[in-house]
Amino acid sequence: MMASLAEMERSLIIERTRAGLETAKRLGKLSGRKPKMTSDKLRAAKRLLESGISPKEVAKTLEISVATLYRWIPASGKIFTS
Structure with a gap:
């Protein structure tokens, strides 16, 4: 019962x-949760990666994880937006 x-x-x-x-x-x-990656951070990440800075340093600078960086900008270089 x-x-x-x-x-x-x-x-x-x-x-x-x-x-x-x-x-x-x-x-x-x-x-x-709010996304960690903003459009400003995305532009900055792309610019930093193109200048030759390592993904690990870019992630540290933008206060995101390397996984988050690669989620938005994969190794292929294609940028995803949401």
């Missing part, structure tokens, strides 16, 4: 959470 009540309560919680997230999305509210 208690297990079925707990299961019902859990499904109600899930339903209310999904409804809240949908409402927030409709209202234009963003969820999650």
Whole structure:
């Protein structure tokens, strides 16, 4: 009996959470963490890499990780924007 009540309560919680997230999305509210890579940092990174500075130094200078740098500017040199 208690297990079925707990299961019902859990499904109600899930339903209310999904409804809240949908409402927030409709209202234009963003969820999650803000991106570390801004358009200014992206331009600076591209400029620094073209000048011959190592990716590790570029990442340190811009206070991002090397993985973040490569996510936005892969080894192929193609820049991704979002």
